């Protein structure tokens with residue numbers, strides 16, 4: 080029954096960029112860079128290691144703070160742009176490190192300009208994807224820009240609905256490779272803000288760049304636990320990117336031991352679970368991880384997480400007509416989540432051209448929502464935009480392999 084998801088060719092962050100129709104906004108916007116970066120990236124260093132490296136280079140400790148701010152607050156592209164540092168120090172930095180470990184290979188913007196998707200090449204030739212989502216003020220929340228980032232090249236978990244999962248696992252991303260995605264998108268977002276200030280569309284106080292980060296790109300973040308935790312620390316640093324923990328969301332398909340470990344970290348980040356089915360039979364058909372960590376075990380871990388962190392958990396549930404959107408299934412989901420401090424995002428998804436499934440209409444989605452409400456489960460229906468399945472996670476990489484022949 081759940082071949083629906085397999086047909087979708089969709090993604091871990093289905094809820095994000097499947098909601099936007101992508102197109103090449105302008106052939107000129109597609110950049111191809113083949114320059115290899117040979118020196119190690121300075122973004123691999125934690126704040127503490129950067130301080131030690133600066134001292135090793137014969138400089139005072141406070142220089143590392145200046146350097147850190149330039150890298151993460153000012154997003155400099157070159158050490159030569161850091162005017163607070165001496166010329167000789169900049170020279171030594173140039174000889175020892177590169178800044179970004181990413182080179183941009185492709186950049187696409189949706190036809191409504193709300194979403195851009197970037198393809199980056201890593202030093203060893205691997206390709207990863209990142210997405211910048213632009214949200215207008217919606218009455219409840221200020222306008223915001225969300226960076227959706229990858230944590231692995233490929234993925235070992237093999238969800239049948241995911242293009243990345245079908246490509247197999249190649250390697251974990253390093254801390255620098257994870258953080259650099261946010262810096263790259265932040266640079267773009269900030270420039271756009273500056274243009275809007277000049278145009279009178281926003282005030283100088285709204286020069287904010289990327290405001291939110293979601294770990295929902297290629298890979299399973301909790302399978303690259305240490306590097307993801309280290310990158311959250313960097314993103315969160317008040318003298319750097321300064322992304323508040325509550326503006327960071329980590330999405331997982333449900334690695335139970337890591338969820339329990341995360342609960343002990345005392346972070347204020349948001350945890351999102353890709354659930355998509357209310358029972359083991361249906362969930363296991365598309366998400367092999369469910370055979371290792373069945374639904375009941377996953378929900379028990381979620382209870383522990385919510386108890387320890389006092390944080391609400393978000394569940395993602397893709398709705399497909401006559402597949403998983405019945406009132407019975409809503410009640411089943413309601414019973415499963417009953418008593419858990421959580422919120423469910425219901426995502427009616429458009430079918431692929433070749434897929435047999437129809438989109439759950441708004442009325443049916445509301446009825447499903449009503450079924451959840453009977454159990455006191457709050458939910459939101461996301462029907463913002465049209466969905467183009469070809470924009471799914473891993474799809475851009477596949478396209479690049481065709482275009483670039485790599």
Ligand code: SF4
Nearest residue numbers: 091234238241244298
């Ligand atoms: S866990 Fe891996 S295979 Fe599953 S949706 Fe996420 S990236 Fe794809």
